Amino acid sequence: MIQLHNVTVKFKGGIVALNNVSCTINKGEFVFIVGPTGSGKSTILKLINRELIPTQGKVIVNGINVASLRPSQVPFLRRSIGVVFQDFLLLQDKTVWENVAFALKVIGAPRSELRDAVCSALQLVGLIEKWDAYPRQLSGGEQQKVCMARAIVNNPLILLADEPTGNLDPDSSIEIASLLDRVNQRGTTVVVATHDKYIVDYLKKRVIELRGGSIVRDEPEGVYRGAITVR
């Protein structure tokens, strides 16, 4: 599903975010990318979502070399990828329903499909009763659930989560982790960049640890241990 071949990302000023990274993430897999701040976790997610282009190497997503995509083709790649952010990125002037439906509206989904899809996404995250609430009326955990509902509403092949529990208390973090697991069980490939020990140890999924832009550990049922020593 996702392949990184000898990927290097260098920013202006010679800062190396990723250094010759190679890895493969299979369809339906759940992967945690862990590591200290600045180790390159978010860079990998941005490469998959084609927010960044590698300086060297190839990023293949669903059989497509994303660097070779023309700007006009990028939106179509992104329709197969859902994204969850640490800071939720919800539209404050739209209700829960409108925020989730927004993801479908912008890709021109028909109105008949829209209603069912939003309902089922909100049911999955357990927020159907709060469909008409505004983000400011929700807790941090609930806002993150709305963000997740928006990410999965169009049934993406891949779900990328960048520090999804960064702003949440431990209980809410475990709730979000369970939700991510539930989405993964429906067949979606889930890639989570995090330095939240609780959710990594709780789910015991594949862990890729980065340090200084290189992979230092790749375990099929790993825990957070390596990253803790760095911090």
Added chain:
Amino acid sequence: MLLRFVEHCISEALTSMRRHWLMSMAATVSAALSVAVFGLLVLIVLYVRSAVLRESEKVNCMRVYLHSGVTEQQARELQRRIQRWVLVKSVKFVHKDEGLREMEASMGNHVSLRSLAGGNPLPHRLDVVAVNFEDAIECAKRLERLPEVESVVCMADVVKQLSHIMRLVRLCGLALVIVTAFATLTLIANAIRLTIYARREAIRIMQLVGATIWFIRAPLMLEGLIYGLVGGAVASLMVYAAHASLLRLVETNKVLLMLFHVAVPNWYFFASMTIVGLAFGLLGSLSAVHQLVRYLS
């Protein structure tokens, strides 16, 4: 699909305008004021040009004195030849007796020039009117080269000055119109930029969930078009009202009536101001959205 896209553009543009009503109003007022200034400027240029052209008609006329040996028949033949020139609007033959009568009349008919000179001393004359006062000098030069012509009396200095003024009016008008157009475009582009800034989160989300560039930019462009259209319409009403009050003032004042004896611009001048507003809105939003697209890519 297309219908949904159009529906999305209209609803997004109107929602954004309603939510950011203060900014939308500022953009529309800016557009209206700049299009009004633009329209007033064009109107002033038209008035000045029309006044200069009106004055210029008085100096288009040249008096062409023929040699004393030229007969009436030769003079009339010459008249027909000159009439065919493209630079010439009309040629009138003035018999030397008629010329003398005019001269005596201009002196108050107190003096008989014929008796003083012992006959009519004047030659036949042609009164030539050039098509355009700017061509009058060229026309006079060509007339002077004709063998039958003794001399040409033309208000050369006045023509030169008028020509110079006209060029100046045209250049200044063009420069002012360009500057105002640029200012209008910048104002509208800035209004759209502010809208983009206010909606940056929505745009970022749209971008991440796979909205195409056109899906993001079309409502913004429509918003710019609406600012331009409404601004242009308001501006044309403002200029129309200002013009109407000026005309009322001129009609009641005899001195002003002499100065402003020019044709009133017809309705399509005011309609075209709305179209100019629309064009400014489109160009302004294009420029702002172009930057957004560069940023998104």
